[in-house]
Amino acid sequence: MPVIEIPTEKWSGKVREITLGATTAEGGTRTKTVTIGGETTLPFLHFEGNIPHPPVIAVEVRDRAPADWSSILTQAWSGASEDVVAWTQAAEACGADLILLQFSLHNSLNADYARKIFRQVLEATGLPLIVFGPGQAEQDNEILVAIAEEGKGENLVLGVCEDKNYRTIVAAALGHGHMVNARCPMDVNLSKQLNILINDMGLPLERIVMDPTTGALGYGIEYGYSVMERLRLAALQGDSMTQQPMLVTPGEEAWRTKEARTGDGLPEAWGEWEERAINWETLTASTLLESGADVVVLRHPESVKRVRAMIDTLMNGN
Amino acid sequence: MALTGIQIYKLLPASSKDPEVKKHGNCKECGFPTCLAFAMKLGQKQAELSQCPYVEEEAKVQLEASAAPPIRLITLSANGHKLEVGNETALFRHEKTFYHQPGLFVRIKDSQPDAVEVAKSVADYAVDYVGIDLTLDGLVIESAGGDFAATVAAVKEAGSLPLILMAEDPATAEAGLKAAQGTESLLWAATPDNWEAMAKLAAQYKAPLTVRVDDGDLNALAALAEQVAGAGVENIVLDPGVRDYSRSLTTFTQLRRLALKKNERTVGYPLIAFAGDDPILAGQHIAKYAGFVVLDKFSPGMVYPLLVMRANIFTDPQKPIQVQPGLYEINDPKPADPLMVTTNFSITYFAVANEVESSGLPGWLLVADAEGMSVLTAWAAGKFDAERIAKSVKENGLGEKLNHQRLVIPGHVAVLMGELEEELPGWEINVGPREAVDLPNYLKTMWG
Numbered sequence: 001m002p003v004i005e006i007p008t009e010k011w012s013g014k015v016r017e018i019t020l021g022a023t024t025a026e027g028g029t030r031t032k033t034v035t036i037g038g039e040t041t042l043p044f045l046h047f048e049g050n051i052p053h054p055p056v057i058a059v060e061v062r063d064r065a066p067a068d069w070s071s072i073l074t075q076a077w078s079g080a081s082e083d084v085v086a087w088t089q090a091a092e093a094c095g096a097d098l099i100l101l102q103f104s105l106h107n108s109l110n111a112d113y114a115r116k117i118f119r120q121v122l123e124a125t126g127l128p129l130i131v132f133g134p135g136q137a138e139q140d141n142e143i144l145v146a147i148a149e150e151g152k153g154e155n156l157v158l159g160v161c162e163d164k165n166y167r168t169i170v171a172a173a174l175g176h177g178h179m180v181n182a183r184c185p186m187d188v189n190l191s192k193q194l195n196i197l198i199n200d201m202g203l204p205l206e207r208i209v210m211d212p213t214t215g216a217l218g219y220g221i222e223y224g225y226s227v228m229e230r231l232r233l234a235a236l237q238g239d240s241m242t243q244q245p246m247l248v249t250p251g252e253e254a255w256r257t258k259e260a261r262t263g264d265g266l267p268e269a270w271g272e273w274e275e276r277a278i279n280w281e282t283l284t285a286s287t288l289l290e291s292g293a294d295v296v297v298l299r300h301p302e303s304v305k306r307v308r309a310m311i312d313t314l315m316n317g318n
Numbered sequence: 319m320a321l322t323g324i325q326i327y328k329l330l331p332a333s334s335k336d337p338e339v340k341k342h343g344n345c346k347e348c349g350f351p352t353c354l355a356f357a358m359k360l361g362q363k364q365a366e367l368s369q370c371p372y373v374e375e376e377a378k379v380q381l382e383a384s385a386a387p388p389i390r391l392i393t394l395s396a397n398g399h400k401l402e403v404g405n406e407t408a409l410f411r412h413e414k415t416f417y418h419q420p421g422l423f424v425r426i427k428d429s430q431p432d433a434v435e436v437a438k439s440v441a442d443y444a445v446d447y448v449g450i451d452l453t454l455d456g457l458v459i460e461s462a463g464g465d466f467a468a469t470v471a472a473v474k475e476a477g478s479l480p481l482i483l484m485a486e487d488p489a490t491a492e493a494g495l496k497a498a499q500g501t502e503s504l505l506w507a508a509t510p511d512n513w514e515a516m517a518k519l520a521a522q523y524k525a526p527l528t529v530r531v532d533d534g535d536l537n538a539l540a541a542l543a544e545q546v547a548g549a550g551v552e553n554i555v556l557d558p559g560v561r562d563y564s565r566s567l568t569t570f571t572q573l574r575r576l577a578l579k580k581n582e583r584t585v586g587y588p589l590i591a592f593a594g595d596d597p598i599l600a601g602q603h604i605a606k607y608a609g610f611v612v613l614d615k616f617s618p619g620m621v622y623p624l625l626v627m628r629a630n631i632f633t634d635p636q637k638p639i640q641v642q643p644g645l646y647e648i649n650d651p652k653p654a655d656p657l658m659v660t661t662n663f664s665i666t667y668f669a670v671a672n673e674v675e676s677s678g679l680p681g682w683l684l685v686a687d688a689e690g691m692s693v694l695t696a697w698a699a700g701k702f703d704a705e706r707i708a709k710s711v712k713e714n715g716l717g718e719k720l721n722h723q724r725l726v727i728p729g730h731v732a733v734l735m736g737e738l739e740e741e742l743p744g745w746e747i748n749v750g751p752r753e754a755v756d757l758p759n760y761l762k763t764m765w766g
Contacts, residue, residue: 001470003537004536004538004540004576004582004584004585007572007575007576007579007580044564044567044568045568045571046564046568047572066677090414096593104529184525213664217623217627218447218461218623218626218627218630218668219489219665220665220668222411223631224519225411225605225631226410226411226412226635229410229412230412231412256672256676257672258672258675259623267445267446268618269444269445269446269618269622270445270618270619270620270622271618271622272617272618273619274619275617275619276620276623277616279597279619279620279623279624280623281760282597282598283597283601283623286601286602287601290601290605290606310563310598310599312564313563313564314563314567315564315756316564318529
């Protein structure tokens with residue numbers, strides 16, 4: 001009888017370990033912290049390395065009720081999405097590890113408003129927070145600087161840093177002891193370059209989460225998938241600038257697609273709307289977890305439940 | 319795994335221990351000056367072994383075996399539908415590509431009253447994705463106390479998809495194979511208990527045979543596959559008997575690595591995976607190395623995303639998905655609504671279409687044939703110039719659908735404005751934003 005020798009890879013590199021949030025003892029107010037990264041092997045391959053921390057789920061909440069979200073989503077939060085405090089509490093109750101507070105672009109958006117909303121969310125939950133501006137440089141810088149100050153000691157993740165706008169956000173993180181999310185458009189070298197630029201400003205690599213961007217299922221996921229596999233392989237081979245834990249936003253991407261957003265006037269072959277929409281989000285997320293995501297940001301509570309179940313069984317396996 | 323030129327050289331006449339063979343060393347009859355030169359060409363697959371009249375039998379066997387793919391290609395077919403799986407050469411799609419999409423099968427039981435109905439809906443299912451018809455690949459019929467042969471015959475009659483016959487009792491399996499005659503169906507499964515009878519059936523009916531063990535025991539799997547191969551069955555599929563996420567990922571990864579990196583022939587076959595009714599598990603199997611994925615449920619809201627995911631993962635990284643060039647309608651546009659042009663690179667198209675669509679604004683999107691490149695790349699390569707855009711405008715019968723002659727071009731190709739006005743007399747060319755994300759705002763403010 002042949003004896004099969006299992007081929008294992010001897011990786012020399014390790015993903016950086018990063019802890020989000022700070023408890024009272026650590027100078028913050030969180031009831032728990034969340035540590036990500038630390039892997040010395042490819043996703044969930046426990047037989048050849050360590051995976052000290054499971055990938056985690058962040059749930060996206062908005063400062064105000066999103067006008068353009070699919071009714072499937074707003075119904076799933078049964079009214080909680082009208083109010084940021086109720087929404088945050090509902091997100092924690094449905095099993096979030098982290099809360100991502102995403103500000104929308106509107107006329108009332110300014111530093112004072114952002115401080116107030118941030119304060120409400122901070123008090124509504126004990127989970128560590130990620131805070132993203134609306135994605136316009138001017139507003140991002142204004143509110144993130146204010147929130148960095150307001151949340152001093154909380155060990156927040158601030159974003160989004162992109163090559164065209166990162167300096168002010170990084171400086172705010174530096175000044176108040178936070179971390180940043182560094183986003184690049186699906187490219188290995190651009191991701192490394194942005195990590196280097198941010199690191200050059202003095203922010204330690206232990207405080208940078210890398211966001212390689214992704215497309216939803218059917219809308220370019222294969223690019224994100226392969227870029228993440230390449231980044232993770234490079235990290236395990238010892239390339240220091242690729243060793244940041246990875247955050248991706250499958251919820252946002254999936255719920256932008258027609259498949260998830262739309263229920264009427266579609267081909268019968270698309271199937272039942274809610275089933276399709278949730279599968280769109282969960283399959284986008286699970287595919288990215290299999291290629292190396294450490295944080296997935298989701299939108300639908302049922303997706304949180306299903307992705308959680310997947311992570312649990314992959315982490316508790318042999 | 320392919321041999322290197324030097325390894326091949328050691329098998330050619332110049333290296334032979336037999337003087338009768340060695341005297342033909344470097345004879346040049348193959349057309350190359352030396353055996354070493356010929357070996358190098360063989361290694362690069364630029365020569366055929368048959369060009370050497372003196373190569374020894376034993377060397378021939380070794381060389382031919384080394385040329386065989388590390389994962390055997392398995393073909394199933396029925397009534398003109400053909401499915402090929404296996405023949406993969408990469409662990410990660412970016413290394414080269416994944417060649418053969420895993421077959422997606424739906425399982426029905428012979429005891430199930432609606433077996434034939436389900437089979438029909440599976441066979442009839444098709445969904446359009448960027449102009450490609452995505453379909454399921456076959457049906458698994460499980461012996462579960464009903465009339466196996468009759469169900470196989472009825473399902474074969476009802477649809478035209480390849481079958482997997484699930485029966486471990488050899489008599490039942492044979493009845494199924496008889497009923498499935500005329501198709502190339504996969505038999506499931508030979509186990510340590512029944513393999514002799516099953517191997518005999520597989521050889522007799524020329525059916526590919528699944529080899530199954532319990533609990534991911536790879537030694538037992540390799541041993542059984544070797545026995546079955548020794549009994550004359552060439553076309554083998556492996557079922558390592560794991561059904562959960564973690565052990566499936568581990569076992570399937572190990573089997574793919576054994577085949578590709580260790581050239582372990584005993585397990586160089588496609589794998590079959592059972593995902594139950596869990597789309598996330600099915601997705602894992604698609605990305606991580608299954609040749610066949612069996613679902614226990616047919617539901618369009620589940621198979622549509624799975625088929626799209628499979629199409630995405632199995633896209634050749636060197637040949638991005640292209641969108642059919644033409645005029646696309648977004649949010650039921652009227653003749654007066656804006657007309658935009660972009661390229662037929664799928665991601666470019668989706669970026670633009672998605673932004674406009676989610677803004678709720680109606681518009682016409684003209685997709686020009688830019689050979690699947692993004693706007694800037696295509697422009698730099700001369701595949702998205704004024705001439706091509708003008709051609710696209712003229713070919714798509716815009717006059718019948720629009721009541722204006724105003725075209726928004728991507729901001730990145732603003733330089734084309736003048737040339738386009740010459741190519742398209744009477745048209746007003748507007749320069750839109752550089753990024754798709756700014757389109758809704760542009761349309762709201764600039765179009766009216």
